[in-house]
Amino acid sequence: MSLFVQRLKWMINGFNRSASVSPKSLDCPDVKPLTGPNELDVLKPSYSNPFKQRMMEVSNEISIYIHRFHNLDLFQQGWYQLKIMLRWEDGDSGLGIPARVVQYEAPDLGSNDIIGVWRIDDTDHSFSTPPFRIRYARQDILLAMMVSFSIPLYKLEGISKSAVILKFELLYTPVLENRSIVQTCLDTSPAAVHEFRLPPKALLGLHVYCPVYFDAFHSVLVDTCVHASLLKRRVYTTSQKVSSDTKDNGTGASTWHDRATQIIAVKALSSARDILVEELQKLSKAIDKPIDIKDFTLKELTSLTQADLDLADAEVPKQQKPNGEVDYSSDSILHSLPEDKLLKAFDLIGNQMFYLWSMFLNFHRVNVKKILEFLCEEWAVDRQTEWSIWMVHTKVEMPHQHVSSMSEDSSSNGSRGKTLSLRKLTRDPAQMAAMRAELHRRSIAQMRINSRSVQDMYIFGDPSRIPIVIVERVVHAPISSTSGNSYFSQVEEKDKNSLNAVADPKPSNTLSVAGTHQKGRILKIVVFVHGFQGHHLDLRLVRNQWLLLDPKTEFLMSEVNEEKTSGDFREMGQRLAQEVVSFVKKKMDKASRSGVLRTIRLSFVGHSIGNIILRTALTDTAMIPYLRYLYTYLSVSGPHLGYLYSSNSLFNGGLWVLKKFRGTQCIHQLTFTDDSDLQNTFLYKLSKERTLEHFQNIILLSSPQDGYVPYHSARIESCAASVGDNSRKGRAFLEMLDNLLDQIQSPSSEHRMFMRCDVNFDISTQGTSLNTIIGRAAHIEFLETDIFAKFIMWSFPDLFR
Incomplete structure (x- = not known):
């Protein structure tokens, strides 16, 4: 097939915009471009004149396929538009020129959701999609178009040195009565911008999926693929001038x-x-x-x-x-x-x-749909490797039972055993974790990242400011337990080389509506529970990441306890249980009508005291039929052991004010002042309820920078102040700790995953403020950033889908 025939096919299949470059723009004197009847004649070399220099000109062609615009969580209805531009990273060699646009599937121009057509702006060499209207959440706009940019290389030395910046802009305007002025209103300023970097290595050849997710206030997903290569632009002659070199x-x-x-x-x-x-x-x-x-x-x-x-x-x-x-x-x-x-x-x-x-x-x-699916799967697999820069993976052993160990040390070794225990926790674990993260952050600042994949500038723009996540996978160590056969040993034997292998639910979890059939739908439900004086959308960023990972999941953003988090945990738990049961029944009925329902995976995410509320809800009698379907539990900075050993004096003062002048019942329960006998307090009794043992996966998120929740309480582990404390307070604390760890070690699930994840945020830009002093900045950062959730979820996808 000749190149001329191929060019004709392109013109038939889609619009072809040739990027013409004048001789003056080449910055080469006495340039005489070759001309001929067709492109092949231009490519034929001529060597007749020895005083004419043959010059080679190449260009990078970067093709961007835009499949769909998916509204995850936009706050405003209205008209939106995508604008795309390319430029060299150094900014010295001009902009990418849109050279070709191909519409794969014709848009429904008669629809009220799309007006106009795509366009190319010759002023800034940008490409813009047709304006489309967003009416509701989870709405899809099919775009299905390929735009190709040509970037001439005037300096061939730049082939291996310069990177390209791919810029996406999200334009917005409210719904207008006069549709004819929509485009004019969209051209004012972008609502959000997302940039990607194509490293020099990638410009020689790249075929990757590149999802565009703008920011927390414009949560959308634009399915795009980037294809890049180096092509011959043309060969031309120029007069040779002899110089001193x-x-x-x-x-x-x-x-x-x-x-x-x-x-x-x-x-x-x-x-x-x-x-x-x-x-x-x-x-x-x-x-x-x-x-x-x-x-x-x-x-x-x-x-x-x-x-x-x-x-x-x-x-x-x-x-x-x-x-x-x-x-x-x-x-x-x-x-x-x-x-x-x-x-x-x-x-x-x-x-x-x-x-x-x-x-x-x-x-x-x-084959666009199959190629898109393949590249998307390949992208998901590569995330764990790319994001491992900011993640540190370790394995730790589950400790012995603390109460029995303390008794044995006291009886056999006397004060010597106590000294050994104290020696293990002479330094504050929170400070040690913060120092470890800071050392890792410094090493990242000195790192030269030289990969061939597309780099998200939200992450790679300033790698040293990205949260550091230290993942501790807790494995089995011998304990004095009623069960001699631990599930941890089974997991380790089955999965020695993988950190994220999680088996499917046990056959005993199969719903009666499916009988013994293995075919049928798995209904996946995730419940999000906000914290003290919180809002039901507080965890929306975590929800959006979960939704990206598994779009078929049903989500319940709990609202029943909004403006009611100052009361008794028992009442809050009961309200949550009723809300969850009602939601699950409704989704089960809907799923059963549409086909066979095989089983349910019921997961929970809690922030701060929302974790205490959801654990209380699991003790309600209404939840008993659904306990066997519990799947993943993600605790975001939850005070599971209360504030018995809280070291933040400023925060403790605030708790005292809430108890003294506002009579906040939940604060009394968190600080163990709701009863004179510690063993009759609410949190102590809750620790004896078998709430955690029903989950197949348990992930505890904590931060050593969080001053609102004690570090040890969020991680469910011992602390330095409790070691050697033989008082009733110390013994009650260790008994609660043992109760919770026993639930996690319970053999009720054959393949349980237990992880502790330390998230260390970069809060240096916030300066010295009251939020940073009292530790509120990191506590709220869990709600205002989603990068840590992105790292964890895409590194351990089987735990979340």
């Missing part, structure tokens, strides 16, 4: 600098060709659609073979690939070629690249 070869026809530039161009095109061939083969195999490219160099185009090198220096080692092609990555080969052969190699490899790129674009259009 010119090495005359006897004819005055070439300089060392020009030849080095030519070699760079040939090597770069050769690398891009090899990458594109490999990517095409990978895509073809992944989606099980054949694509024949193995003989393209022989059947479609002419290629230089080893015989062509016989005209070069005979002393040059003859290097070739198994298929007979010249290995253009070899410096010795390229330096040995005379100028006419080097130009011929550039022409031929460039034609091959043009042919392969055209083949890919056609292949992508025919």
